[in-house]
Amino acid sequence: MLSKELEQALVTQLNREYHSAYIYIGMSVYCSKEGYNGCSNWFLIQYQEEISHGMKLFRYLEEQDANIELPSIEGVEVEFDSLIDVFEKSLAHEQYMTKSLNELSDMALKSKDHATYNLLQWYVTEQVEEEATVKEIIDNIKLIGDNGYGLYSMDKELSTRTFVDATS
Ligand SMILES: [Fe+2]
Numbered sequence: 001m002l003s004k005e006l007e008q009a010l011v012t013q014l015n016r017e018y019h020s021a022y023i024y025i026g027m028s029v030y031c032s033k034e035g036y037n038g039c040s041n042w043f044l045i046q047y048q049e050e051i052s053h054g055m056k057l058f059r060y061l062e063e064q065d066a067n068i069e070l071p072s073i074e075g076v077e078v079e080f081d082s083l084i085d086v087f088e089k090s091l092a093h094e095q096y097m098t099k100s101l102n103e104l105s106d107m108a109l110k111s112k113d114h115a116t117y118n119l120l121q122w123y124v125t126e127q128v129e130e131e132a133t134v135k136e137i138i139d140n141i142k143l144i145g146d147n148g149y150g151l152y153s154m155d156k157e158l159s160t161r162t163f164v165d166a167t168s
């Protein structure tokens with residue numbers, strides 16, 4: 001059974017996963033408005049993945065008979081300075097999520113809740129991959145600079161990303 005403290009923290013994390021999804025819709029809106037349809041697709045896949053992170057957590061909370069509260073989801077930005085600005089803000093957000101998940105893992109260990117700790121390790125591992133992917137995109141954008149063909153190729157590559165469901 002979940003401790004009250006951990007239950008509350010996991011419900012907060014659930015809200016953060018859905019908020020992440022919403023953030024990525026905002027980023028997708030900006031990219032499509034600027035004509036980066038591949039990047040827009042990439043962020044829409046991010047959105048879907050964050051929803052599935054939320055669903056994975058939601059299922060666990062249900063299994064644990066948690067008291068699930070669903071507070072409102074904070075509004076997000078749809079305006080950014082540039083393409084690199086969007087990805088840099090995306091990285092900063094993922095780093096924030098990593099910190100949040102590390103703190104949750106600490107909390108699970110402290111209360112000797114190994115089932116929850118085990119679930120959280122899936123998220124911690126996922127964060128390593130997410131941060132690495134965004135860092136790589138940022139490096140590529142820096143390398144490309146304002147080379148039109150480079151940007152076109154990168155955008156085309158990001159248009160091929162497909163959704164991987166965290167719950168299956
Ligand atoms: Fe997530």
Ligand SMILES: [Fe+2]
Pocket residue numbers: 020050094097130
């Ligand atoms: Fe994420």
